Amino acid sequence: MVISRSWHTIFSRINRRSQTPEDGTQPKCNLGYIPVELRTGRRQVIDYFEVGECLYHRCKPEVLENPYASVSLTELSHNRGGLKRQILCEPDDVLLSIREDENFQKYKDRVVCILHIKDLNQNNKYRKEYQQEKNGQTQVGVLELFHEPVPCMYPHSVLRVTINGEIVTYENHAKTLGKLQQIRTLMKNEIASMIWRSELSQSYSS
Amino acid sequence: MKYSFDYIAFKSNLSQSELFGERYEELLDGSNNLAFTNPLTDDITDILNSILIKYSLLTEFQMEMLNKIFNEFNNIRINIDPNRLKTFQHSFTSDNELLLYRINQRGLINIIINPEDCIAFSFIPNADENNKKFYFLYQDGDFEKLAYDFFSN
Numbered sequence: 001m002v003i004s005r006s007w008h009t010i011f012s013r014i015n016r017r018s019q020t021p022e023d024g025t026q027p028k029c030n031l032g033y034i035p036v037e038l039r040t041g042r043r044q045v046i047d048y049f050e051v052g053e054c055l056y057h058r059c060k061p062e063v064l065e066n067p068y069a070s071v072s073l074t075e076l077s078h079n080r081g082g083l084k085r086q087i088l089c090e091p092d093d094v095l096l097s098i099r100e101d102e103n104f105q106k107y108k109d110r111v112v113c114i115l116h117i118k119d120l121n122q123n124n125k126y127r128k129e130y131q132q133e134k135n136g137q138t139q140v141g142v143l144e145l146f147h148e149p150v151p152c153m154y155p156h157s158v159l160r161v162t163i164n165g166e167i168v169t170y171e172n173h174a175k176t177l178g179k180l181q182q183i184r185t186l187m188k189n190e191i192a193s194m195i196w197r198s199e200l201s202q203s204y205s206s
Numbered sequence: 207m208k209y210s211f212d213y214i215a216f217k218s219n220l221s222q223s224e225l226f227g228e229r230y231e232e233l234l235d236g237s238n239n240l241a242f243t244n245p246l247t248d249d250i251t252d253i254l255n256s257i258l259i260k261y262s263l264l265t266e267f268q269m270e271m272l273n274k275i276f277n278e279f280n281n282i283r284i285n286i287d288p289n290r291l292k293t294f295q296h297s298f299t300s301d302n303e304l305l306l307y308r309i310n311q312r313g314l315i316n317i318i319i320n321p322e323d324c325i326a327f328s329f330i331p332n333a334d335e336n337n338k339k340f341y342f343l344y345q346d347g348d349f350e351k352l353a354y355d356f357f358s359n
Contacts, residue, residue, distance in 0.1 A: 068316050068328070069297045069305050118335070181320040182342060184301060189316075189328050189340060196314050196330045 028151035031098065033105045038093055040149040046083070048124035049117055049145065054081035055157065055194075056094040059113040067113075067192035073177060073184065074170050076159035076191075078115065080147055088155040098152040115194040117145075126159075128190060132182040140164055141183035143190065161187060250280045261298045265321045268304050270345070272319065275306070278353035290357050308356065313337075315359050317352065327352055329359050 029039045055078040063070040082088030091112045097104055120126055126145035131138055142162045150156045161168040163176040163183070177184050254276045258269065282290050294308045304319040313331040320326070325347075329339040339359075343352055 066295075066297070066305070066307050066309065066314060066316070068314070068318070069299055069307070072300065178301070181323050185303075185318055185320065185324075185326045185342075186340075188301075189318075189326070189330075192314070192316075192328075193330045193338065196332075 030100060031105075031152050034096060034098065034152045035093075038089060038096075038153055038155070040151050040154040043149065043154055045147050045149060046086070047147065049080070049120055049126055049147075050083050050124065051117055051120055053083065053117045054091070055079070055115040055117065055145075055159075056081065056089070056091045057113040057115060057195075058094045058107055058110045060109075061111050063113050063195070064111065067195040068188055071188050071191050071195070073161050073187055073191075074168060074173050076161070078157045078159065079153065079155040080157040082155065093153075093155070096153075098150060098156075113195055115191070118194065128187075130183045130186045132180050134180060139180050139183065141177070141180060141187065143187050159191070250276055250283060257296055257304075261304060263298065263302060264304060265302075267322045268319050271325050272304065274349045275317065275319075275353065278349045281350070282353060282357070292357050294356070306356070308359070310359070312359055315356060317356055325352075327355055329355070 057076075057078045060070065079089050079094040081091075091114065094112055095107045095110060097107065117126060128143045130141045130143070132141070133139070140163070143159060144162070145157060145159050147155075147157045161177060163180065166172065166176060168177045177187075254272065257272065258264065264272070279291060282288075292308060292310075294306055296307070297305050299305060302321045306317040306319070308315040311332065313329055316326075316328040316330075318326040318328065324342045324344050326340065326342050329337070331337040339355070343349070
């Protein structure tokens with residue numbers, strides 16, 4: 001893990017320099033403190049992922065204690081770490097505020113929660129499908145990862161949950177995923193297992 | 207068990223200590239999220255009661271499942287080996303799930319008690335992904351196996 005992180009840092013610096021968009025190509029990001037290499041500019045979406053790629057999520061410290069207990073399926077914004085040959089960000093970058101209506105630059109009460117992509121489908125996309133019978137009908141839940149750059153954060157990605165094709169939001173959560181407890185449990189367990197890492201638990205004993 | 211005369215007398219005696227009375231009361235009231243950490247409060251009924259009191263939003267289903275699980279814990283304690291019971295914690299999630307969980311050097315073990323329909327067992331290992339375990343359990347399921355799985359990892 002130490003080797004992996006060092007590798008990540010070294011390649012990150014090399015690659016981030018080489019990917020820096022040309023001046024004047026990121027007009028939509030008005031936050032002066034966002035480093036140039038994080039701004040989207042004219043870069044295109046990278047529509048595939050790699051096994052082993054990290055996702056960085058801004059979370060409350062207690063999520064690291066037991067990810068299942070605190071993970072939310074309606075707040076799944078991440079920064080993707082990037083491909084081996086195309087590192088996009090450092091873990092801490094996810095702590096930067098990218099909203100103009102927030103009067104601070106960095107979330108100081110949050111920590112970085114790292115998710116590891118452990119498997120992908122044949123197209124190198126992350127998509128998990130779950131089914132549950134409810135009232136005689138088959139309900140289908142999908143957990144899917146998308147790279148969705150925003151002007152001030154090119155690595156920005158979203159783990160999106162849909163139920164029978166409908167995107168789950170705060171507003172409809174109770175009517176959709178809230179009623180499908182098996183699908184919800186499976187999805188939360190999947191995310192918890194992506195977060196759970198041995199180095200986080202070394203300090204615990206039975 | 208909880209209200210046995212010996213237990214009440216013992217607790218009362220300790221609580222009257224001038225120097226450490228308050229500390230004993232704190233230790234004996236069983237209201238924190240840790241179970242089986244203190245040999246003085248290892249009474250399973252005590253722990254069950256403290257969970258029932260602490261989480262007021264528990265559904266009938268959750269209370270019934272909790273009872274079944276704790277019956278098996280008690281069975282292990284009385285009929286098998288009390289040393290098999292290990293420290294665990296509990297919490298209530300924003301999705302109204304009651305969690306009983308253990309974290310140790312081998313991984314994260316969760317019993318997830320949903321508000322209705324089913325409960326789930328999950329073991330997420332620290333190292334070998336092949337040891338990952340997950341299954342659902344319904345009202346007529348094997349709670350003995352669930353209890354063993356919870357403490358065996």
